[in-house]
Amino acid sequence: MYRYDAYDQALVDARVTQFRDQTRRYLAGELSEDEYRPLRLQNGLYVQRHAPMLRIALPYGLLDAHQLRTLARLARDYDKGYGHISTRQNLQLNWLKLADVPEVLAELAKVGMHAIQTSGSCIRSITADHFAGIAPDEHVDPRPFAEILRQWTSLHPEFALLPRKFKFAVSGATHDRAALSVHDVGLTFHRDDSNEVKVRVQVGGGLGRNPAIAEVLHEDLPWQHLLTYAEAILRVYNRYGRRDNMYKARIKILTQSLGIAQLRAQVDAEWAPLKDGPSTLTDAELQRVAAFFAPPPYEKIDEAAAQIELQRHQDAHAHTDFPRWVARCVHPHRQPGYRAVTLSLKRPDSRPGDFTSSEMDAIATLAERYSFGLIRTTHSQNLVLGEVRVSDLFALWQALRALHLATPNTGLLTDMICCPGGDLCGLANARSVPIATALQERFADLDRLFDLGEIELNISGCINSCSHHHIAHIGILGVDKDNTECYQVSLGGNQGTQARLGRIIGHSFTAAEIPQVVEKIIATFVARRQPGERFIDTYQRIGAEPFVTQVYGDEAGSRARKEQKYA
Amino acid sequence: MPDILFADGSIAPTGWTLVPYPPANAPQPKARGKAGLARITGEAAAPIELLDSLPVPVGKVIVPFALWQHRRAELEARFSTGEIALWLDACEEVETLVAAVDLATLPLLALDFPKAGDGRAFSSATLLRTRYGYRGALWAVGDVLCDYFAFMFRCGFDVVVPKPGRYTPAQLQDAATRLKLFPQPYQGAVDDARPLWRRVARSAGATLQ
Numbered sequence: 001m002y003r004y005d006a007y008d009q010a011l012v013d014a015r016v017t018q019f020r021d022q023t024r025r026y027l028a029g030e031l032s033e034d035e036y037r038p039l040r041l042q043n044g045l046y047v048q049r050h051a052p053m054l055r056i057a058l059p060y061g062l063l064d065a066h067q068l069r070t071l072a073r074l075a076r077d078y079d080k081g082y083g084h085i086s087t088r089q090n091l092q093l094n095w096l097k098l099a100d101v102p103e104v105l106a107e108l109a110k111v112g113m114h115a116i117q118t119s120g121s122c123i124r125s126i127t128a129d130h131f132a133g134i135a136p137d138e139h140v141d142p143r144p145f146a147e148i149l150r151q152w153t154s155l156h157p158e159f160a161l162l163p164r165k166f167k168f169a170v171s172g173a174t175h176d177r178a179a180l181s182v183h184d185v186g187l188t189f190h191r192d193d194s195n196e197v198k199v200r201v202q203v204g205g206g207l208g209r210n211p212a213i214a215e216v217l218h219e220d221l222p223w224q225h226l227l228t229y230a231e232a233i234l235r236v237y238n239r240y241g242r243r244d245n246m247y248k249a250r251i252k253i254l255t256q257s258l259g260i261a262q263l264r265a266q267v268d269a270e271w272a273p274l275k276d277g278p279s280t281l282t283d284a285e286l287q288r289v290a291a292f293f294a295p296p297p298y299e300k301i302d303e304a305a306a307q308i309e310l311q312r313h314q315d316a317h318a319h320t321d322f323p324r325w326v327a328r329c330v331h332p333h334r335q336p337g338y339r340a341v342t343l344s345l346k347r348p349d350s351r352p353g354d355f356t357s358s359e360m361d362a363i364a365t366l367a368e369r370y371s372f373g374l375i376r377t378t379h380s381q382n383l384v385l386g387e388v389r390v391s392d393l394f395a396l397w398q399a400l401r402a403l404h405l406a407t408p409n410t411g412l413l414t415d416m417i418c419c420p421g422g423d424l425c426g427l428a429n430a431r432s433v434p435i436a437t438a439l440q441e442r443f444a445d446l447d448r449l450f451d452l453g454e455i456e457l458n459i460s461g462c463i464n465s466c467s468h469h470h471i472a473h474i475g476i477l478g479v480d481k482d483n484t485e486c487y488q489v490s491l492g493g494n495q496g497t498q499a500r501l502g503r504i505i506g507h508s509f510t511a512a513e514i515p516q517v518v519e520k521i522i523a524t525f526v527a528r529r530q531p532g533e534r535f536i537d538t539y540q541r542i543g544a545e546p547f548v549t550q551v552y553g554d555e556a557g558s559r560a561r562k563e564q565k566y567a
Numbered sequence: 568m569p570d571i572l573f574a575d576g577s578i579a580p581t582g583w584t585l586v587p588y589p590p591a592n593a594p595q596p597k598a599r600g601k602a603g604l605a606r607i608t609g610e611a612a613a614p615i616e617l618l619d620s621l622p623v624p625v626g627k628v629i630v631p632f633a634l635w636q637h638r639r640a641e642l643e644a645r646f647s648t649g650e651i652a653l654w655l656d657a658c659e660e661v662e663t664l665v666a667a668v669d670l671a672t673l674p675l676l677a678l679d680f681p682k683a684g685d686g687r688a689f690s691s692a693t694l695l696r697t698r699y700g701y702r703g704a705l706w707a708v709g710d711v712l713c714d715y716f717a718f719m720f721r722c723g724f725d726v727v728v729p730k731p732g733r734y735t736p737a738q739l740q741d742a743a744t745r746l747k748l749f750p751q752p753y754q755g756a757v758d759d760a761r762p763l764w765r766r767v768a769r770s771a772g773a774t775l776q
């Protein structure tokens with residue numbers, strides 16, 4: 001992974017000095033609340049319901065064991081001993097004291113970490129395919145480009161005060177595991193017929209109040225022009241993105257009001273004079289950065305033999321959850337004899353995405369033993385050990401099981417994406433965690449969970465949509481109705497290359513009603529599915545109608561009338 | 568006008584008077600919906616009556632670009648002696664200015680930051696310097712906060728002018744000492760178009776240059 005040189009280090013150190021001074025001036029009354037807010041936000045600091053929340057950048061979801069141990073210690077010393085993985089692959093601490101934050105940032109800087117631009121109206125920290133560099137379906141490792149972009153976007157003077165947040169996501173694979181099409185800019189690196197690396201640039205995706213799927217701005221941009229082209233996009237956005245209404249300020253609105261062709265014409269006009277300028281990437285610079293992401297010293301392993309051994313282990317432990325864990329949490333790897341392993345943070349009795357300091361320490365140790373000391377985070381709020389020998393899988397499973405990190409539910413119904421919601425987040429309309437907990441309990445039975453197969457269910461506490469509920473097969477959104485927490489349900493959303501927005505099925509429900517509603521949706525699927533169909537396949541085949549009828553039934557009419565009366 | 572700060576950290580009194588729009592009549596942001604050629608930021612230009620009635624004091628003054636365009640005949644003589652400078656609103660495009668004025672004849676050009684979170688003038692400054700070859704004085708005026716001074720200088724401003732009374736002389740002095748906090752930024756900008764990797768030799772063991 002990327003290692004800081006003296007320039008990176010000097011920059012994050014100076015950033016700590018700067019923020020320490022800004023916080024001092026704020027506490028001394030030299031900076032007003034309004035002036036301090038964007039400064040603290042661009043250092044990842046939110047003021048939440050109960051305490052400030054610090055969002056620490058884990059660039060493109062990559063960190064090492066030493067950094068994870070540091071996070072464990074900081075969570076223990078300055079917070080309540082746990083952290084939360086966000087849908088942007090970052091780590092959030094929820095219970096800090098404002099006065100401690102400069103110190104926490106100083107500690108982070110010592111291990112090559114920061115919280116720069118993890119929030120605020122600026123270019124945010126960049127997310128990536130969590131199997132980048134190891135996935136068999138990958139054509140180009142996007143991590144060097146993500147690091148080049150991280151550096152270019154960090155403290156960019158022209159784009160420090162954008163109309164609104166601006167999020168990049170990158171992938172170099174056939175399958176989109178990074179939700180590219182709901183980002184302001186989604187970059188897919190691929191190879192053309194002559195093996196040259198090209199970039200497919202999508203623009204204008206985003207969720208929130210006006211959800212939108214990104215459109216293609218450039219099909220095959222030569223990689224050398226990545227930064228100048230990005231500069232052109234951002235300049236057009238900085239100049240013409242709306243600033244009079246924060247709900248219409250994202251680039252998706254500019255994309256929609258101009259139309260993709262007009263936006264492309266403007267970006268091209270802006271890009272023409274920048275093209276081939278000093279920011280044009282060179283082979284030497286790409287190679288310098290790519291060297292940090294060179295494959296680790298793999299052992300030469302015979303894949304066929306490894307598979308036989310794994311099968312033997314599975315047979316010998318057929319009575320345990322090991323075979324199920326292999327089925328759900330072990331993923332193919334491009335290196336023979338190796339696998340990627342998901343550590344599920346969606347467990348009974350634990351908030352989705354949360355893990356404790358002692359778990360962080362233990363995971364760091366496992367990463368060192370089994371995965372070259374590297375850890376990845378996913379946008380679905382899990383962790384990945386990306387470089388595990390097949391022959392180590394059984395031992396790793398035993399260790400993870402002892403830590404309650406071996407729930408075999410990756411991709412299944414209980415692998416819900418869930419934001420902190422009303423328990424912590426100041427913007428929430430409703431709590432999201434109790435919904436997740438209730439569903440966890442109801443769908444705890446593994447036989448049933450496996451029978452249902454792959455289902456994505458996401459829960460957002462408000463329309464800011466941090467949990468991407470619009471692109472979940474089943475989306476649950478907290479809304480405020482006459483000062484009570486209610487939940488709106490949508491169906492048929494999808495992420496990946498076939499991204500689609502879900503459709504709201506009808507009026508909203510109370511928290512107590514939600515488990516029953518989900519049961520009815522699932523029952524419809526079970527009754528109507530054909531052999532081998534996933535939930536989303538069935539939905540796409542039969543449409544929303546059967547689900548709606550099942551959920552609202554006879555009551556649909558009477559409730560709709562009641563709603564009207566109150567409206 | 569108060570003291571001004573130069574990119575090199577020196578501080579001087581200004582010799583110019585800025586003519587702002589009166590606050591009540593300042594162009595109000597207004598949503599305009601779908602419109603042509605990207606002018607969808609939704610801000611109305613200053614009304615003609617306002618441009619007609621705004622007094623222009625004697626001496627060296629910085630007047631709104633729109634006012635100068637509207638009352639060019641009246642101001643032409645003073646302009647030719649170099650005592651009329653212009654300021655550009657954030658919603659006005661530099662392209663319009665460039666089409667209307669020979670930049671080389673401007674004694675000074677100011678770009679307005681209408682509120683602290685509005686970064687459009689960063690792009691206007693960048694374009695004036697890199698695309699339209701403006702070499703003259705470029706001032707940042709309006710809601711100009713010291714925590715963004717370094718960014719302003721990187722984008723080609725050579726003077727920043729905080730609002731009267733916003734900073735004490737000591738605070739401005741303090742801000743000047745912080746200008747060099749990030750001597751080697753990652754990306755190119757107006758002050759140095761080269762990204763870090765073109766400026767220095769980078770490697771895991773690199774020492775600062």
Ligand code: SF4
Pocket residue numbers: 419420421422425426427428429460461462463464465466467
């Ligand atoms: S979706 Fe809303 S409630 Fe949930 S974390 Fe985001 S802003 Fe907070």
